[in-house]
Amino acid sequence: MPQARLDxxxxxxxxxxxxxxxxxLGLFMIYPxxxxxxxxxxxxxxxxxxxxxxxxxxxxxxxxxxxxxxGNTFIFFIVxxxxxxxxxxxxxxxxxxxxxxxxxxxRTAIFLPCVTSLIAYSTLFKSMFATNGxxxxxxxxxxxxxxxxxxxxxxxxxxxxxxxxxxxxxxxYNMIFYLAALQNIDRSIYEAARIDGVPxxxxxxxxxxxxxxxxxxxxxxxxxxxTLQLFDEVQNITQGGPSDATLTLSLxxxxxxxxFMPSFGYSATVSWVIVVLVGILSFxxxxxxxxxxxx
Amino acid sequence: MSSVKLRGVxxxxxxxxxxxxxxxxxxxxxFVVFVGPSGCGKSTLLRMIAGLxxxxxxxxxxxxxxxxxVDPSKRxxxxxxxxxxxxxxxxxxxxxxxALRFAGVAKDQIARQVGDxxxxxxLEPLLDRYPKQLSGGxxxxxxxxxxxxxxxxxxxxxxxxxNLDAELRVHMRIEIARLHKELQTTIIYVTHDQVEAMxxxxxxxxxxxxxxxxxxxxxxxxxxxxxxxVAGFIGSPKMNFLAGTIVEKAANGVTVxxxxxxxxxxxxxxxxGAMGEAVALGVxxxxxxxxxxxxxxxxxxxxxxEHLGSTSYVYANAGxxxxxxxxxxxRHEIGxxxxxxxxxxxxxxxxxxxxxxxx
Numbered sequence: 001m002p003q004a005r006l007d008x009x010x011x012x013x014x015x016x017x018x019x020x021x022x023x024x025l026g027l028f029m030i031y032p033x034x035x036x037x038x039x040x041x042x043x044x045x046x047x048x049x050x051x052x053x054x055x056x057x058x059x060x061x062x063x064x065x066x067x068x069x070x071g072n073t074f075i076f077f078i079v080x081x082x083x084x085x086x087x088x089x090x091x092x093x094x095x096x097x098x099x100x101x102x103x104x105x106x107r108t109a110i111f112l113p114c115v116t117s118l119i120a121y122s123t124l125f126k127s128m129f130a131t132n133g134x135x136x137x138x139x140x141x142x143x144x145x146x147x148x149x150x151x152x153x154x155x156x157x158x159x160x161x162x163x164x165x166x167x168x169x170x171x172x173y174n175m176i177f178y179l180a181a182l183q184n185i186d187r188s189i190y191e192a193a194r195i196d197g198v199p200x201x202x203x204x205x206x207x208x209x210x211x212x213x214x215x216x217x218x219x220x221x222x223x224x225x226x227t228l229q230l231f232d233e234v235q236n237i238t239q240g241g242p243s244d245a246t247l248t249l250s251l252x253x254x255x256x257x258x259x260f261m262p263s264f265g266y267s268a269t270v271s272w273v274i275v276v277l278v279g280i281l282s283f284x285x286x287x288x289x290x291x292x293x294x295x
Numbered sequence: 296m297s298s299v300k301l302r303g304v305x306x307x308x309x310x311x312x313x314x315x316x317x318x319x320x321x322x323x324x325x326f327v328v329f330v331g332p333s334g335c336g337k338s339t340l341l342r343m344i345a346g347l348x349x350x351x352x353x354x355x356x357x358x359x360x361x362x363x364x365v366d367p368s369k370r371x372x373x374x375x376x377x378x379x380x381x382x383x384x385x386x387x388x389x390x391x392x393x394a395l396r397f398a399g400v401a402k403d404q405i406a407r408q409v410g411d412x413x414x415x416x417x418l419e420p421l422l423d424r425y426p427k428q429l430s431g432g433x434x435x436x437x438x439x440x441x442x443x444x445x446x447x448x449x450x451x452x453x454x455x456x457x458n459l460d461a462e463l464r465v466h467m468r469i470e471i472a473r474l475h476k477e478l479q480t481t482i483i484y485v486t487h488d489q490v491e492a493m494x495x496x497x498x499x500x501x502x503x504x505x506x507x508x509x510x511x512x513x514x515x516x517x518x519x520x521x522x523x524x525v526a527g528f529i530g531s532p533k534m535n536f537l538a539g540t541i542v543e544k545a546a547n548g549v550t551v552x553x554x555x556x557x558x559x560x561x562x563x564x565x566x567x568g569a570m571g572e573a574v575a576l577g578v579x580x581x582x583x584x585x586x587x588x589x590x591x592x593x594x595x596x597x598x599x600x601e602h603l604g605s606t607s608y609v610y611a612n613a614g615x616x617x618x619x620x621x622x623x624x625x626r627h628e629i630g631x632x633x634x635x636x637x638x639x640x641x642x643x644x645x646x647x648x649x650x651x652x653x654x
Contacts, residue, residue, distance in 0.1 A: 188380035191347050196394030196445060197368030206393070210384040 040272050041122040042265030049265060056269035066270065068244050069252040072159070076248065077227045080163045085220060088171050092178030095210060107179070111172035118169075122236030125165045126152070129237075155245030158238050162246050167234050170226065174219045182208070190204075192275050217289040228274050228281075247276055296481050297358030297448035298323045299344060299401075300358040304353035306339055306505075313339050315505040316353070321449075321483060321498075324473050329485045335487045338453055345374050358448055370449075372444035377454040379434045381426040381441075388422040391441045398445075412443040415472075415477065432463045439474070440616070447536070450483040456491065468494055489529050494518070495617065501525050507552040509542050520535060523650035526577050532608060532619045536646070541568045543587035549653070551576055551645065555614035557595045563640045574653065577644035580608065580621040583586040589637030591632065595620075597632045 045054030060066055094100065113121065127128045129135050129151040160185045185208075193203050207232050209216070229249035236239055240247035240255070249270060256267035299321040306314035313336045322328045329337040329347045342348040344355060346367030355362045362370050369531040382390050391412060392405045400408070413419045416436045426434055435455060442450060455471070456464045472495055475482055486492055492499050493513045501516065501524070509521040513529075520526035526534045542560065543550035551574060561576065568574060586592045595611035597619060609620040611634060620636055645653040 057644040098402045118484075172450050186380060187376050189382060190346075192346070192374065192376060192380040192441075193375050193382075193394070195345060195372065196441070197366075198394055198397050202397055207382060213384075 006101050036271060038269045039268035040263050042268075044265065045261045045263055049227065053263065058264050059266060060273070065244060065247070066249075066252060069226050069247045070273070072244075072246060073230065074227060074249045075159060076163065076166075076230060077224060080166055081220065081223045081227055083163070084167050084171050084174060084223060085216065087167065088174035089178055089209075089212070091175045091215070092182055093238065095175070096179060096182045110175055113169050113171075113174040116169075118232040119236055121169060122165065122233050125161070125168075125233075126237045129161055136225065152238060153242050155242055159241055160245050162230075162233055162237065165228065166227075167239060169233075170223070174223065177219050178212060181212050185211055213289055217285060218284050224281050224285070225278050228278055244279070296323045296479065298356075299449060299481065299483065300354075300356040300359075301340075301344075302354040302356075304344060304355060304472065305459070306338070306344065306348060306353045307456055312344070313505050314351075317321070317505075319500060319510065321480055321481060324479050326472075326482045326495060326497045327500060328483065328492040328496035329403045329483065329500050330470055330487065330489055330503055331508075332528070334504075335501045335502040336505040337487075339482060340451055341374075341451055341485045344370075344449075345372055346370055364631060371447055372449045372451055373445050373447035375435075375438045375442050375455045376455050377436040379426070379458075381434060381437055383426050385576050386423050387418060387437050389416045389442050390426070390437055394441070394445060398570040404606045407442045407635070408446075409440075412440045412570075415443065415474070430463075431459050432467055435467055436470070440467045441472075443478070443524065447480065449481045449483065452482065454485055454487065454574045456486070456488075459543055464491075471495060475548045490531060494528065500530070501528060502619075520577075520644065521653065522652055523575060523577065523646040524602055525651075526644060526646070530579060532621070534577045534579050534644075535620075536577055536614060537618070539574050539576050541570055541574060544568070544570055548640075549645065553593065556615045561591045561640050561643065563639060563654050564633055564646055565645055568645065568647065573648050575648075575650075576638075578642070580619045582639065582642040583620045583636040584639060586635040586637055590640035592628065592631060592635050592637045594635040599633055599641060600631075 004091075039049075040056060041051060041053060042049040043055050044050050091110055095103055095110070097103075100106070127133055131150070131152070134265050135151070136145075139145045139149070140147075149157055151157045189207065190203060193207060198206075230248045231252050231254065234246045234248050234251050235254070238246045241253050251272050253267045256263050256270065301317050301319040301321075304317045305312065312321055316342060321486065324327040329340060331337050339348060343350050343529045344357075346362070350363050357370055357372070364470075380571060382393060385393060391409045395405045395408065397593060409422075410419075413422055416439060418433075418436055419441055419629070421429060421433060421437070429437065435458075438455070452471075456467050468491060471484075475495075485496060496513055498510060499513055499516050500510050503524055509516060509525045513521075516525060516529045520529065520534075522535065527536070537556075539551040539561075540554065541549055543562075545562075548562045548564045549566070549568050550560055551632065553559045553561070553576065563576075583589075593613065595613045597609055597611045598612045600609045601610075605623065607622045609622055611618050611620060620634070647653055
């Protein structure tokens with residue numbers, strides 16, 4: 001058989017192999033993405049849509065609720081992601097110490113939250129942090145507070161509650177990445193540093209963190225994406241309240257689409273705001289973490 | 296420079312003892328090599344000296360001071376690891392100067408010390424490279440450089456050449472020997488390669504199963520092994536062992552009859568052993584002579600012959616007992632499948648069934 005024909009046959013075979021996956025991806029991913037972009041230029045309620053150009057973007061600038069949701073999402077992002085990344089790193093380093101007893105138990109305990117159902121744990125958190133819940137009783141028994149903390153009714157404490165919840169749920173997930181990366185680091189590197197008299201804090205600061213940098217970047221990016229899409233916890237614990245104090249962009253999209261008179265075009269626009277934000281933030285994170293060496 | 300002293304040193308992991316009582320003196324400025332098969336405890340012993348492993352029992356002294364519970368960084372040692380253990384995100388310069396930052400050394404002093412070490416190791420053109428941009432040999436030199444800048448009393452090397460290819464290993468071996476001459480420090484070096492031990496050491500310590508089998512200079516160990524293990528371990532190719540029985544004891548020595556060469560007898564100038572005792576006769580590959588040149592001749596069937604030009608190694612056997620014979624001027628023997636060689640009693644060793652030398 002001539003070479004050209006053989007090449008073409010091989011090409012066809014190759015495409016045939018990936019065609020099922022490509023078709024499914026196209027149908028359920030690419031098409032909705034493109035369609036939502038088109039939708040974001042539509043105005044009107046329910047099925048009564050018409051092309052509105054940039055009207056939706058203009059609406060964003062005047063929409064106080066959207067700006068509230070955007071602000072809340074950023075607060076969650078700025079406060080929660082660093083806390084969680086820091087905690088995950090500390091847990092990972094502690095649990096990587098081969099002299100620690102019951103390592104397996106601790107690892108499982110910290111990882112377990114992230115395999116629990118989002119709805120189940122949210123519901124549990126809601127009841128635990130209720131005005132007369134176990135948290136209030138525990139804190140008062142320990143004399144840490146004089147009265148109940150208004151977890152669900154005060155705008156400040158509601159945000160704290162959401163941050164506690166997602167930190168509990170996702171720290172173990174990030175820790176697993178760090179643990180895996182730590183176990184790939186040659187142990188003699190730390191032994192060499194010990195012999196050379198490098199103190200423990202410096203081994204963490206100047207050896208562990210730089211060597212984990214790619215993984216830290218990865219977890220920061222996925223945590224950023226996760227926080228910008230935060231929905232389940234706020235929907236189930238606070239419903240975005242009190243008075244929109246925990247309303248996130250995702251919850252707002254849900255409300256625009258399913259709770260209020262459906263406004264598909266506008267909610268698609270808000271969705272694209274998240275896409276753009278994820279893009280910008282990830283780019284900034286890559287820029288910060290970029291390898292300074294050119295090689 | 297400091298001496299290192301071990302007294303009754305033991306190491307156990309739970310009930311499993313890996314170092315079973317080691318006494319050793321490493322004099323100042325000496326190059327001492329721990330050698331032994333894998334699992335003999337040589338690396339563990341080194342790591343105990345370094346302070347990376349706790350000493351279960353016994354005493355460790357470095358420079359006359361008891362160091363059992365002293366932090367690794369305060370023992371006056373520096374260690375070079377098999378995997379180099381370089382900090383991957385730091386340049387060669389940063390790798391070498393990193394530890395000094397925490398020892399309170401001033402910046403310009405660090406630069407000077409790093410510069411000095413780099414000059415000794417010919418690392419100057421590489422100072423701004425990262426470890427991943429270096430070859431194996433260069434990485435090893437950086438690891439040594441990182442040890443040198445700290446001006447240690449004792450250098451510890453843990454199988455430093457194992458990750459290098461054969462050619463580079465020879466090259467680095469010479470570098471390390473040169474370095475020792477130049478720096479005049481005490482060096483303790485662990486390897487499983489007896490050639491490295493022979494070429495580098497002032498003193499070789501042969502270890503097996505957590506105990507010292509023999510301590511001595513390379514040629515002492517080669518010429519006068521204390522037991523069958525050391526005899527077989529030191530020297531390449533390995534010493535041959537021929538099974539035999541003591542058939543006669545007289546004033547002039549002990550006569551052995553070889554089991555696989557019926558009728559071949561050899562009288563060795565030793566006084567130990569008992570009549571009828573099963574023994575092993577040790578003969579080095581290079582000590583087999585032309586037929587008639589020694590005290591007794593044996594004939595063997597050739598399995599394989601390796602002709603290397605100046606020498607040949609003939610792998611032969613008799614009654615299933617495999618032997619290696621080193622021959623010079625053997626080109627005429629190519630294709631031969633039967634050879635005769637002689638054994639000289641003066642160049643043979645006798646070991647009892649427990650492996651102990653009969654003297």
